Amino acid sequence: MGLLSEGSPLSWEETKSYADHVRKHGVKQFINQYRKLKDRQKDVLYWGDEVEYMLIRFDHEKEVVQLLLKSTELLSSLQKQNLESKANAQILWHPEYAQYMVEGTPGSPFGCLMAHLNLVEANMKLRRESIGKLLKTGERIASITAFPRVGCSNFTYPSYKPNPTPSGCSSSLFFPDEAIHSSHPRFKTLTRNVRLRRKEKVAINIPIFKDKNTMSPFLEDLSIYGDNGESQNAAKPDHIYMDAMGFGMGCCCLQLTFQACNIGEARLLYDHLAPICPIMMALSAATPIYRGYLADTDCRWSVIVQSVDDRTREERGLEPLKHDRFLINKSRYDSIDSYLSEEGRCYNDLQLVYDKEIYEELMAEGIDDLLSQHIAHLFIRDPISLFEEKINQNDSTDTDHFENIQSTNWQSLRFKPPPPGSNIGWRVEFRPMEIQLSDFENAAYVVFIVLVTRAILTFKLNLLIPISKVDENMVTAQQNNAARLGKFYFRKDILTVNSPPEAAECVGCCERIDEKYTLMTINEIINGKEDFPGLVPMVNKYLDYIECDVDTRCTVLQYLKLISKRASGELLTMAQWTRQFVTNHEDYKNDSVVSDKINYDFLMECDKIAYGEHDCPQLFFKYHSRTRDNIPAAVSKAEANLNRKIYAS
Numbered sequence: 001m002g003l004l005s006e007g008s009p010l011s012w013e014e015t016k017s018y019a020d021h022v023r024k025h026g027v028k029q030f031i032n033q034y035r036k037l038k039d040r041q042k043d044v045l046y047w048g049d050e051v052e053y054m055l056i057r058f059d060h061e062k063e064v065v066q067l068l069l070k071s072t073e074l075l076s077s078l079q080k081q082n083l084e085s086k087a088n089a090q091i092l093w094h095p096e097y098a099q100y101m102v103e104g105t106p107g108s109p110f111g112c113l114m115a116h117l118n119l120v121e122a123n124m125k126l127r128r129e130s131i132g133k134l135l136k137t138g139e140r141i142a143s144i145t146a147f148p149r150v151g152c153s154n155f156t157y158p159s160y161k162p163n164p165t166p167s168g169c170s171s172s173l174f175f176p177d178e179a180i181h182s183s184h185p186r187f188k189t190l191t192r193n194v195r196l197r198r199k200e201k202v203a204i205n206i207p208i209f210k211d212k213n214t215m216s217p218f219l220e221d222l223s224i225y226g227d228n229g230e231s232q233n234a235a236k237p238d239h240i241y242m243d244a245m246g247f248g249m250g251c252c253c254l255q256l257t258f259q260a261c262n263i264g265e266a267r268l269l270y271d272h273l274a275p276i277c278p279i280m281m282a283l284s285a286a287t288p289i290y291r292g293y294l295a296d297t298d299c300r301w302s303v304i305v306q307s308v309d310d311r312t313r314e315e316r317g318l319e320p321l322k323h324d325r326f327l328i329n330k331s332r333y334d335s336i337d338s339y340l341s342e343e344g345r346c347y348n349d350l351q352l353v354y355d356k357e358i359y360e361e362l363m364a365e366g367i368d369d370l371l372s373q374h375i376a377h378l379f380i381r382d383p384i385s386l387f388e389e390k391i392n393q394n395d396s397t398d399t400d401h402f403e404n405i406q407s408t409n410w411q412s413l414r415f416k417p418p419p420p421g422s423n424i425g426w427r428v429e430f431r432p433m434e435i436q437l438s439d440f441e442n443a444a445y446v447v448f449i450v451l452v453t454r455a456i457l458t459f460k461l462n463l464l465i466p467i468s469k470v471d472e473n474m475v476t477a478q479q480n481n482a483a484r485l486g487k488f489y490f491r492k493d494i495l496t497v498n499s500p501p502e503a504a505e506c507v508g509c510c511e512r513i514d515e516k517y518t519l520m521t522i523n524e525i526i527n528g529k530e531d532f533p534g535l536v537p538m539v540n541k542y543l544d545y546i547e548c549d550v551d552t553r554c555t556v557l558q559y560l561k562l563i564s565k566r567a568s569g570e571l572l573t574m575a576q577w578t579r580q581f582v583t584n585h586e587d588y589k590n591d592s593v594v595s596d597k598i599n600y601d602f603l604m605e606c607d608k609i610a611y612g613e614h615d616c617p618q619l620f621f622k623y624h625s626r627t628r629d630n631i632p633a634a635v636s637k638a639e640a641n642l643n644r645k646i647y648a649s
């Protein structure tokens with residue numbers, strides 16, 4: 001989660017009363033920035049990843065593992081270290097939603113040289129090491145997407161009782177407010193305000209994996225947790241029910257941001273990466289367990305979508321619109337709804353909900369319809385938190401009101417305008433991936449996407465399919481074993497560029513769009529087949545084309561091998577491996593329940609694999625890590641010469 005202003009948060013009623021003010025000035029701020037920066041050219045590729053970690057604590061005597069609520073303390077030590085030692089400036093630490101989470105990014109983005117691809121894995125290792133030094137016996141960091149027993153009794157250390165009454169932030173039956181990050185008021189404020197705006201608790205229902213001894217229908221008696229009936233009403237049969245933002249925002253994920261040479265390139269990459277989102281989500285799938293139950297899905301996405309859905313009943317279409325302004329098809333956290341480039345125009349087949357007045361204002365400024373619609377679409381949302389100190393801003397130099405709305409539209413991709421007063425260019429953030437156990441895997445997924453963007457630009461690949469089909473793929477991607485079994489809509493011919501329509505009105509180019517795509521497996525999309533080149537072969541073609549140096553090629557080869565073998569099914573996804581671990585565990589009773597003991601054994605095994613003490617041939621092969629020691633001298637030199645001033649917060 002982006003971290004904005006610090007200060008005194010306003011109550012929900014006050015925040016709501018400023019909603020129009022924030023939107024009005026937010027749009028003005030965007031317009032002012034756009035005017036200044038629309039013609040900005042010749043920015044180079046910079047890119048950086050974000051890895052979110054969970055802090056966990058093993059009690060080896062009791063054979064129990066809990067989430068460790070220690071991020072405030074750790075972050076202040078890490079930030080102090082950063083001030084004291086130059087080496088630590090290689091990492092930036094950020095608070096995240098939960099008190100058991102921290103986020104680590106490189107100290108400054110990686111640069112445009114291919115050799116920089118060698119650096120990311122070593123940087124990720126350094127992150128683990130610098131946190132590791134601050135932990136006590138039994139305390140560990142894990143890069144796992146969801147803690148299997150989140151929301152079960154005593155799932156945190158120290159342990160707290162949830163507060164289901166309206167005085168709590170989440171009012172959850174399962175997730176105590178103490179598990180929300182506390183050193184910054186943003187997270188608790190967001191939690192409370194999502195609930196107050198929605199006028200009920202969030203309701204998360206995920207299909208349970210029905211095993212032969214699973215209660216059927218599966219429906220829990222929630223009164224034992226202190227439910228007043230609201231939860232029982234919201235819980236669906238045969239689903240795992242959850243009722244707090246923490247179940248979603250308390251998941252970890254893997255993101256990356258890269259800078260485009262200008263706004264046009266950023267819009268193009270944003271569009272062509274959209275169809276890649278569900279593919280990479282399925283390939284990175286890592287979350288088959290919630291609240292101690294095996295789910296019938298493999299990814300976190302639907303949980304997080306439901307966990308911050310602040311739409312009212314009117315906005316969700318359950319009641320006629322009376323007090324609210326729009327019928328809204330999606331949560332604030334979800335996949336994108338429209339393409340931004342001219343090439344994408346004809347593939348925008350979702351009816352976009354947007355604020356007409358804001359749209360007109362942007363159009364009157366000479367901003368084209370696609371970008372105007374995009375911004376006017378983001379701005380259907382209310383600000384969900386606001387700080388008293390930030391109400392009044394200078395619209396020509398500040399962008400806090402714009403960022404307030406922008407950064408609480410948590411979509412699969414984010415189009416990021418340059419921040420004011422920086423030398424940063426137009427960027428795109430890729431957000432759908434789940435986190436992997438080891439640095440090697442996380443580096444592989446990140447480097448693969450960086451290279452896909454290079455292949456898209458170099459070969460002018462066209463990956464577009466109707467945006468509604470991307471949404472269908474997002475659903476498929478989350479299904480049990482989608483990486484191996486799922487069929488995804490994908491463009492048949494990615495090598496022929498579409499000529500974009502000449503006018504804003506389509507001139508017949510939208511015809512025959514349905515002939516342009518077909519259903520493919522992930523293996524076909526990633527590795528290719530007779531009549532489809534495949535993304536890994538395209539990346540290899542790119543590496544040939546640029547005559548990539550041998551060192552980098554060796555590093556990248558291993559990363560591509562991992563992606564390729566996960567896609568072919570030769571290697572398992574984290575989600576499938578997790579399922580196997582649980583169902584093969586001697587304590588598993590075929591009842592979908594993941595007990596404390598199973599959880600403990602599972603996370604012990606994860607820890608050993610992540611730190612290289614155990615092999616896991618189902619997940620990956622024997623690889624050679626790029627550590628600090630074996631980074632070629634030329635690469636280190638290139639790194640040292642990076643312009644350290646370039647950094648976006």
Ligand code: ADP
Nearest residue numbers: 002046047048049105109257258259647648649
């Ligand atoms: P957010 O949480 O808003 O996504 P973060 O600051 O956590 O943002 O992460 C941003 C990522 O973008 C980091 O990996 C950082 O290294 C990278 N980054 C920073 N500046 C640039 C830039 N100019 N171009 C590309 N990437 C950048």
Ligand code: MG
Nearest residue numbers: 001052096103
């Ligand atoms: Mg984050």
Ligand code: MG
Nearest residue numbers: 001002050103
């Ligand atoms: Mg971040």
Ligand code: MG
Nearest residue numbers: 001002003649
């Ligand atoms: Mg940030």
Ligand code: MG
Nearest residue numbers: 001050255429
């Ligand atoms: Mg991010």
Ligand code: MG
Nearest residue numbers: 330335336337
């Ligand atoms: Mg949207």
